[in-house]
Amino acid sequence: MKKYMLILLFIFVPFLLSADPITVMESLLTEREADFGKAAYLVFTAAKLIPEDATTEAALEMLREKGWKRMRTEPGPPTMLGDFSYMIMKSFNLSGGIMFSIIPGPRYSAREMKFRGFTSGDTAVTRILSGEDVVRIIGRVLEFQEALQ
């Protein structure tokens, strides 16, 4: 957990002055059921799809504009593994398996995330993620991206 926190802090250090990503992250870490808007904000900021001073509402608006099929766009808790995994796969342009190529969506995104080692345990799309889960998963994805570079 500490390792992922350090990675996320390292990524967000340039944005410390605005403090938004840190504030959102700190808020998420206290949530037993992660807010989907905050999760979307953190994902898009980490993937550099929105500026650091954007809001969670802007992140959700971006999600709607993307028009990804079968993608949830409503704010509020809970954040489910399927929706979150799908958002990660699309935001970071991660390739999936054969079934993800045929039917891209939450179900096969959740399985791909486990295969890549970003998540562990149950791959049910309705599995509810805590804020700590969200931060940990994003940390692992960023670590993977860093290793690729």
Added chain:
Amino acid sequence: MKANRLFLIPFLFLCAVMALPALDGGGTIDNLSALDIETQTGFRQIDRLTLWADTSIGESFYTRVQGSYTFSLNKPYLFDLERLLFRGSFLLGGNSRLLLGFTAGRFFVEDFSGQVLSHTLDGIRVNLDIPLFKSSLFFGSSALLFNDPSRIVMTRHDAADKSDSARILASPRLIGMVNLRFIDLFLQQDLSVSYLMQIDLRADSELTDQTAGGKLNSHYFGVGLGGALIPDLFWDSFGYFSIGSTLANIGGSYAYSTILSWTAGAGIRWYPEKKLYSRLLFRGIFTSGDADNATFLEGNTFGNSTLFVPIAAREMDTVFSPQSGNLIIAELHYALKPLAPLGGIGGQFQTELMGYLFLRPTQGGISESYNTASQSYYVGTEIDLALRFRPASDLGLSLTGGVFIPNNSSGGVFLSTQKSLTTSIKLSASFSF
């Protein structure tokens, strides 16, 4: 059922599962094509379709159902219910440090070593976990399992049932197991303690002719120790002592004799991942034998029976695959990903070289036909090479070639007519959806 209708089943199942977000489901299609060459050449083709569905009920409960259909050239229709379980788990106590759980139905059960019991059973398991200590209690039966997929063969009646295509249900046994595991007890070592028992439930009406076999009841007491030695280097060890009763033919008359047998093993695993994701394994397993056994199963002819008979040990994927009992197996495996430096899909290609040395601790029988006059302890050697490739997360391919070199020299464990050089080449594919 026509082949085109069979292919509709996974498609329709997938549509149904995807329409119900509360339900998770999927399946696997596996294909195995194998060429086995000994004195003659044999071809095997096995195709399996597995479908599963599970759902959570609230935060504490979970259900799963899984079934399969297997096609083979020998048996075109084989259906099996592999899982049907209901599971609950509850966090108790302050700071949720105590986990109480149960699993009921049909599920996979294994002892900590995999050398006594590794099989699907029907029953109930209760587990109680706290940090650094895990415990479980299982009680169940094999009576309602299908005969074909069952690997429980402990008596001559069990062996005869496996050859009987009219037999539907597996060898009926009552099985219990208690497992205790102390995690990181000292110096990063885990200690496991286990007790298993099985009671033969075969009807007395099937046992009127003692020349065809009898009942076998057994108990197993085991201890295991293992953990990390240094970073990347792990070890494990186990030992089981077994007591029980088995039918014996002593002095020409049948009576039940006492089983006093044991098994033990140890292994080392080294993971120098910086060297092309290498993995090195060395392991040895010993199962006691009985020099005066006239037959492998229920063959005791003098004193106690010292042949170790597991309930259903973990399967070996080797060319030569005898049953546990009167065997010493030493194995060495080395695996690596030679194309990992290329990155990308190169990291999904793995090769593994495996060597096996088979010995017997007594001059008594092994599960295969053998030379009863042989005084040799060396059974044979096997070398296998596997090439594995996973081009996508849901598609796996492998090509495995192996050769078993039996000891069929003059005075060897095998006569040349019983076992000769055996080669097997297997191509398998697995697709998940």
